[in-house]
Amino acid sequence: MTFAPMPAELATERFVLTHEELDDAAWLAELFTARGGGTVTEADAQTRIAAMHELTSAHGIGAYVLRPRDGSPPVGYAAIVIGRGSVAEPELAYELLPDAHGRGYATEAATAVLEAAFATGRRRIWSTIRPWNAASLRVLEKLGGFDHVRTTSDERGEVLWFARDAPAG
Ligand SMILES: CC(C)(COP(=O)(O)OP(=O)(O)OC[C@H]1O[C@@H](n2cnc3c(N)ncnc32)[C@H](O)[C@@H]1OP(=O)(O)O)[C@@H](O)C(=O)NCCC(=O)NCCS
Secondary structure, three states: OOOOOOOOEEEOOOEEEEEOOHHHHHHHHHHHHOOOOOOOOHHHHHHHHHHHHHHHHHHOOEEEEEEEOOOOOOOEEEEEEOOOOOOOOOEEEEEEOHHHOOOOHHHHHHHHHHHHHHHOOOOEEEEEEOOOOHHHHHHHHHHOOOEEEEEEEEOOEEEEEEEEEOOOO
C-alpha cells in the first residue's frame, strides 16, 4: 500500500510547522539532553536530523518543528515516526523544550500533525507512552479518539499502547 507524503508545511494558530533543518541541531541537542539520558551533542543532533530526513524522503512522514509565528525560536517538535509502529501504522510523537511546557503547544501541534497523517491515507496512528508520563497522557486525552489497546513491558518498565483510527469516510 502506498500513501501520499505529508506536506512540507503545516499551520496552526501559533506555529508554522516545518521539517527539521540542520540549523535546528543546537536546540534539538538541548531538548534531547533534557530527557536526562546523558549529554546529546550538536553533532549527535545533526545525525538524528539526517535520519529524520531519510525517513521523510523514503516514507513521507517525519518531524515538524514548532516555529512560533512571532519569530521567536523553535520550542519543540511533533512527529509521525515509525517508532514502535510501522510505515502503514506509524506513531505520533511530541517533545518540547522544558520552558515551553504547559501552554497547550503540544496539543495544538499534534492536532495538525495527526490530521495530516490521516490525510496520507493511513487508517491507524499509534501512540506509546510510559504510565508515569501524565503530561503526555493528558495530551493524548485532549487530542481525543485514542483507545488503550495493550500494555507491554521492556527493561524500563511498562509501555501503554494507544491507537486512533482514521475518521470514517
Ligand atoms: C508531553 C509534552 C510534550 C506536553 O507538552 P505541553 O505543550 O506542555 O502539553 P499541553 O500544554 O498541550 O498539555 C499538557 C497537559 O498535561 C497536563 N499536565 C502537565 N503535567 C502534568 C502532571 N504532572 N500531571 C497531570 N497533568 C499534567 C497539563 O495541565 C495539560 O493539561 P490541561 O490543558 O488540561 O491543563 C511535554 O511535557 C514534554 O515535552 N515532555 C517531555 C517529552 C515527552 O514526554 N514526550 C512524550 C513522549 S511519549
